[in-house]
Amino acid sequence: MSAPVSAPAGVLPGPGTPPDGDGGSSGSGPGRRRSLRTILVVALALVALVVTAIALGRGQPEHSGRLDPDDATPTGGRALARVLADQGVDVVVARDADALADADVDDGTTVLVSDPAVLGERAARDLVDAAAPGRLVVADPGPGAVDLLGLDVDPRWAGAVEDLAADCDPAATDDLDADLDGLEVSVDSALALEGADGCFPTSDGPLLAVEEGVVLLGADDLLTNDQVLRADNAAVALRLLGAADRLVWYVPDPADLVGDEGVGLGAALPRWVVPAAWLLVAVVVALAWWRGRRFGALAVEPLPVTVRAIETTEGRGRLYRKARDRQHAAHALRSATRERLAVQLGASRRTDPHALVVEVAARSGRDVGAVGALLHPAAPVPDDDAGLVAFANLLTDLEKEVRRA
Known part of the structure; x- marks a missing residue:
């Protein structure tokens, strides 16, 4: 079974490292390339419109307008x-x-x-x-x-x-x-x-x-x-x-x-x-008063189906497994663990990841580097099934230690 992390103990990414989201994008994937292509196409279209407008404007007479004595267009004079x-x-x-x-x-x-x-x-x-x-x-x-x-x-x-x-x-x-x-x-x-x-x-x-x-x-x-x-x-x-x-x-x-x-x-x-407009307004107001309905009390209706919250998580896990996307699954586990630990420690869910790692290490008694390798967004994640299972177990053990402390 391969090790879940490869960062040596005591080595912790700096506090300025941006946190990962639910998907942990590297910033160089197909989505970013598509965005760049879209921006490029829009920019080229704007340039073409400006060039066309300038070219058309050069062909316009200095004075133009209906019955203008210098206008040679059909409506000029x-x-x-x-x-x-x-x-x-x-x-x-x-x-x-x-x-x-x-x-x-x-x-x-x-x-x-x-x-x-x-x-x-x-x-x-x-x-x-x-x-x-x-x-x-x-x-x-x-x-x-x-x-x-x-x-x-x-x-x-x-x-x-x-x-x-x-x-x-x-x-x-x-x-x-x-x-x-x-x-x-x-x-x-x-x-x-x-x-x-x-x-x-x-x-x-x-x-x-x-x-x-x-x-x-x-x-x-x-x-x-x-x-x-x-x-x-x-x-x-x-x-x-x-x-x-x-x-x-x-x-x-x-x-x-x-x-x-x-x-x-x-x-x-x-x-x-103007009189016709006022008459139309009066007709609309009268029609609204005649056909209008007063808002009554809110009606409570039972939901046709009750969906357990766990089913959403299980559905996302099945999607990750089908796509063999172990890195996104690991980032999701890390992000969820970080949020729960922040709540347990009485901190905000948007607490700086570096400060959260230091607090968790102090509460659990573990080394800061080892905790950072598990929780910090920039730390590496496993790339195989066995490593992903071990990584999930390590996160669970860390969360239990903090809870007991």
Whole structure:
């Protein structure tokens, strides 16, 4: 029968040696290699994502966005801006409120607001003041933007329109200062301006209207790169924006917003949404009150099967035996003995193994090195069945000695 331990008496691992767990892993097994491979794969994936993002970012234009005059994407307005410039119109791009103030708008200037949804109260007032000498055209005039401009118009979703004739209202023809007779527009989506007189009428209102000197273009899709060539969209755009010798294309900057200014989500929603939301909340509360059940006393139910605690230990032992994993079995025996001895000595189960070995040696009268060879997590363990049986017997004898002491 081989000896259960190989450490000589008096030789004890240092107190800094980490304790073994239930399985006593050496740190270099297949599990550690799998973890390293997983970390490596995740790191490579992150690097690939960063490189891809950088590569895609380099191909993006410096200025982009819906109806941006420098954006060549389908929703940009670069095509129209180039055509206007080729027609002799001086196109000036203003990308913030300061640039708009410096644009020197006069009576021969048209001011186009391409994204009024990011206007704040102060920016809207400055816009009206700056564009007062000329003509102001607002693309996509949503409910929030109309309210900020102080216009009595109710924008409504009109959906897609196909070959819609101008059919301008006589009262709006002079205000538009553009001859749109005989022209048709086709766009994928539009806003109808209920309560206003204008051109391209729908059942909910015209798509183009003039209200208090402000031109509202609900069919702003006709200005985009991918739809400007549909129907007579290009002609409508040129007559609206190219009538004057100078065009200030104003792209509002969100940085101009102060505090909580701007168009909130509530302004963009229909008026019936908020009452409908409150009604839904009331219905849910009423349903919860009706169908709710009060929590009663806890019901004690007998377990269908009573499982003895020893069966768990026996099951683990059978698994170790089937796998011929003697080292894990020995580590489990050592760890359990260490915990029981700590309880007997009135110490915590997390007591430092070195301190526990010294205390057990003092209580049992054994040599510290011999006790450390049995209890310390870093001490070697037997690697055959006979040694494992002897090792278990030695741990049992040590535990009995401490108990008797």
